[in-house]
Amino acid sequence: MVTTKDIAVHLQLSVSTVGRALADDTRISEQTKARVRQAASELGYVGNHAARMMRGAPSNVVGLVIPDIRNSFYYTIAHELSAIMAGEDYQLMLAETFDDRLIERRHLRELSASRAAGVVIAPTPSPHNDSVNLLRGMPHVQLLRRHPPLGAQWFGLDEHRALKDATTHLLDLGHTRIAYIGAQADLPTGRDRLEGYRHALHDQGISQRSDLVELGPPAQPEHARAAVRRLLDLPSPPTAVVLGSVLHTVGVLDGLLEMGVDVPGELSIVGFGDQSGFSWWGPGLTTISLPIGDVATSCGLWFIRQLNNPPAGNDPYESVSAGWLVRRGSTAAPAAAARERSA
Structure with a gap:
């Protein structure tokens, strides 16, 4: 596995300079950052997310928690969100609940433990209290379904x-x-x-x-x-x-x-x-x-803005689309x- 030390030796730079360049540190010149990124790409370097998380940084994973991927609504949502997240350097992680509140709780615990950047969720009929509390600690938005205790950010249909x-x-x-x-x-x-x-x-x-x-x-x-x-x-x-x-x-x-x-x-x-x-x-x-694809796209773009520019509060947001x-x-x-x- 290629490490920052390998990149440093390749470029004859210090390991700390390489690390700061990869972290987009303002103390490093743009020219050096470009050299480091190019070398990282050529050598096949992959960032250590576990190390980043130990330093307190969230991962780039966004959880998509849905009842059942066999439903065409949800595989359309997964497809649209995956494309949007990839374009913004986030990784979509799929979790199915089968409308079981205990499975839902387990998925949310894992996403919380892995310091997921956020969660898009179509909740089960009666989420566990633990799930409600877990989501309070993570940026999240409800999609299609909504459960008031989970918050007031929702994208859905009439x-x-x-x-x-x-x-x-x-x-x-x-x-x-x-x-x-x-x-x-x-x-x-x-x-x-x-x-x-x-x-x-x-x-x-x-x-x-x-x-x-x-x-x-x-x-x-x-x-x-x-x-x-x-x-x-x-x-x-x-x-x-x-x-x-x-x-x-x-x-x-x-x-x-x-x-x-x-x-x-x-x-x-x-x-x-x-x-x-x-x-x-x-x-x-x-x-x-x-318009499931449109709803998923709107939800994804809105959520990316929330993740990249966290709001000061947790203001309600609701988007309702009509069918025909x-x-x-x-x-x-x-x-x-x-x-x-x-x-």
């Missing part, structure tokens, strides 16, 4: 409006028996999406049927696949379904194909998220498109057969 618009689209087509399959309401995002669905029904004087609401873990497509089967087996089944999770959308689409359900002849569907395959599925999936409905062939007015199926 989930309520997105689901309200999706449900209203189905109501405008003439559907009144509209089911909802989404995340459990103990998640802030799950609660906002469910309320958007409910408010759309309420605004048009439609009574909500509890048997048309199926809530479950957002990362389990198998839950949604089973849920749509249960819904279609009801004595008075829905003529339309609106979805509140990307992976639930995948599960429902798989289930409908397995059952041979005619979409939109028997059942209209509004998905959540707009993965590339959704436009190819059947007649094309009408779905809620959300992409209309394709999976929604239509309820067919007579579907309307009369419960008769």
Whole structure:
């Protein structure tokens, strides 16, 4: 392993001069700094972060703590943030919690122990008190999900409006028996999406049927696949379904194909998220498109500024982005057969 001593011998400089040059010390001339950096690059020198941390300096690692990388929202976020951090000489470190507060606590303990520069987090439904305390000692920002005790810096989506618009689209087509399959309401995002669905029904004087609401873990497509089967087996089944999770959308689409359900002849569907395959599925999936990449980019750029120029206080900051409905062939007015199926 190449050390600062090797660089010093190569350039015939003192070890202290090399160390100061690599640390961008103002006592060293720009010409010498350039010579040292060039030699370090040519010799393959890698800085000793452990030594820097012992001197009290933070690492260049930024933690990304998310529930599940299989969700297209989160792998898009990881991709965007990784590019932004790399461009600013930070290293993104991925940690998955699977919505387990104890796993979340473990990841945050490790990030704190390694003196991470900061944390971007989509928190679990009920973070442990230790996690709250750990984050108080680290620069951090919440992304998509937010939990008030974790602070007031958040980048997210108008989930309520997105689901309200999706449900209203189905109501405008003439559907009144509209089911909802989404995340459990103990998640802030799950609660906002469910309320958007409910408010759309309420605004048009439609009574909500509890048997048309199926809530479950957002990362389990198998839950949604089973849920749509249960819904279609009801004595008075829905003529339309609106979805509140990307992976639930995948599960429902798989289930409908397995059952041979005619979409939109028997059942209209509004998905959540707009993965590339959704436009190819059947007649094309009408779905809620959300600017996840833009939200991640905005969050990353804002957080970099906070890390490079720490603010004097911890002022609240909130950025909310809107989604939009992409209309394709999976929604239509309820067919007579579907309307009369419960008769």
